[in-house]
Amino acid sequence: MPVGALATTVTANPGTCANVAGVGTQTWTNAANAKVSDAAYATVAVNDNQISNYLQCTNYGFTIPAGNVINGITVSVQRMVDNNGGSPQDYSVELVKAGAAQAANDKASATVYPTTLTTVSYGNATDLWTNTWSPSDIRASNFGVAFASQKNGANGGARTVSVDLISVTINYTADATLPSVSSIALASANPTAGAGSVSWTVTFSKSVKSVSAADFALVQAGGVSGASITSVTGSGTTWTVTASTGSGTGTLGLNLMDSDSILDLADNPLGGAGVGNGNFTGAVYTITGVPCNPPTNVPAGVTVSARCRPARGRGGLRERRGGAARRQDPAGEGGIAGRVAAVSGVTDGTQQGVR
Ligand SMILES: [Ca+2]
Numbered sequence: 288m289p290v291g292a293l294a295t296t297v298t299a300n301p302g303t304c305a306n307v308a309g310v311g312t313q314t315w316t317n318a319a320n321a322k323v324s325d326a327a328y329a330t331v332a333v334n335d336n337q338i339s340n341y342l343q344c345t346n347y348g349f350t351i352p353a354g355n356v357i358n359g360i361t362v363s364v365q366r367m368v369d370n371n372g373g374s375p376q377d378y379s380v381e382l383v384k385a386g387a388a389q390a391a392n393d394k395a396s397a398t399v400y401p402t403t404l405t406t407v408s409y410g411n412a413t414d415l416w417t418n419t420w421s422p423s424d425i426r427a428s429n430f431g432v433a434f435a436s437q438k439n440g441a442n443g444g445a446r447t448v449s450v451d452l453i454s455v456t457i458n459y460t461a462d463a464t465l466p467s468v469s470s471i472a473l474a475s476a477n478p479t480a481g482a483g484s485v486s487w488t489v490t491f492s493k494s495v496k497s498v499s500a501a502d503f504a505l506v507q508a509g510g511v512s513g514a515s516i517t518s519v520t521g522s523g524t525t526w527t528v529t530a531s532t533g534s535g536t537g538t539l540g541l542n543l544m545d546s547d548s549i550l551d552l553a554d555n556p557l558g559g560a561g562v563g564n565g566n567f568t569g570a571v572y573t574i575t576g577v578p579c580n581p582p583t584n585v586p587a588g589v590t591v592s593a594r595c596r597p598a599r600g601r602g603g604l605r606e607r608r609g610g611a612a613r614r615q616d617p618a619g620e621g622g623i624a625g626r627v628a629a630v631s632g633v634t635d636g637t638q639q640g641v642r
Pocket residue numbers: 320321322323324325326327328329450451452
């Protein structure tokens with residue numbers, strides 16, 4: 288169950304740090320040394336007005352479960368320079384999302400690096416770096432940080448920048464937004480014209496799990512009986528419920544009956560805790576029989592009159608149609624099959640082949 292507004296903070300070191308081109312010209316040496324704080328450094332030499340490549344760290348190994356909301360991201364860098372004449376400083380401090388440095392969200396500081404190892408933080412517990420982040424974005428092995436340094440001046444020649452560690456802290460909260468049903472819409476032809484199976488598309492306000500036939504009720508009316516749910520498939524926000532239409536004609540609807548078995552990814556129950564507060568009345572099919580199809584194998588010269596029998600439940604309504612065999616009942620509500628009621632024009636004494 289959700290824990291309300293209690294936020295969780297988790298910090299991790301990277302599993303991978305590497306020199307990555309994409310900015311600057313100066314290559315980081317021993318980039319992997321930025322994975323842990325141990326006085327072993329990733330270093331880069333920057334001379335007058337030179338910019339480094341990215342020191343890019345990823346594989347942070349976060350395990351934030353789906354259904355949580357990311358509130359903020361903090362990047363901490365332990366760095367120093369051998370001599371701070373000539374303004375050695377940041378050039379880029381960017382998050383890496385799905386393997387791509389997010390240059391639009393650069394938090395590079397103009398602070399000149401100190402000559403003793405110092406940790407500086409970028410972002411905070413409520414700062415999303417003007418981006419959007421799901422737990423899976425953060426869990427991804429290609430989530431991380433792209434860091435670059437520069438010597439922003441011409442005073443004193445080459446400087447060596449050292450980075451001991453680039454760690455990341457994530458602040459997140461369990462998602463307390465309740466799921467609900469947005470719609471239950473017809474997904475098959477309506478009227479059903481004899482279809483033995485129909486489907487509904489059930490759309491939820493957010494991703495849910497544990498949706499099953501037991502969560503739904505068919506509503507049979509008119510002469511429909513014996514309809515039953517045959518499958519429930521789907522995932523996330525979109526699910527499909529399929530039912531047999533049983534026998535008879537009339538209407539068939541699908542309602543969701545909330546029993547708190549349907550949960551979102553943070554285990555919030557449908558409509559909140561409580562049976563029935565997530566109920567939803569879905570769209571209704573008009574159940575009709577197949578169009579009348581009198582026999583088509585009538586020999587030349589023979590005429591038949593077809594009697595189209597409505598499907599059961601129509602109160603015995605019958606249509607009679609004389610003349611030549613026809614392929615369809617224009618009213619669309621004929622019986623389940625055409626049936627020869629009378630035959631004329633046969634001279635050889637047989638009626639075979641027209642029934
Ligand atoms: Ca280190």
